[in-house]
Amino acid sequence: MKGKLIRIGLLFTGAAFIIMGxxxxxxxxxxxxxxRICLECIGIG
Known part of the structure; x- marks a missing residue:
C-alpha cells in the first residue's frame, strides 16, 4: 500500500512539474x- 501511494505521489509531482514548465x-x-544539439551531433550546426 505504501509503495502504491509513493508511485501515485511521484506521478502527480511529475505531472505538476510538466504543467509548470x-x-x-x-x-x-x-x-x-x-x-541545436542534434544538428551539432551530425555536423551541420
Missing part, C-alpha cells in the same frame, strides 16, 4: 536546445 514557456526552449 509548460506555463513558463520552457517547452520552446527545450525544443530549440534539442534541435
Amino acid at each position: 509548460t506555463y513558463r514557456g520552457e517547452v520552446g526552449k527545450v525544443f530549440n536546445k534539442a534541435i
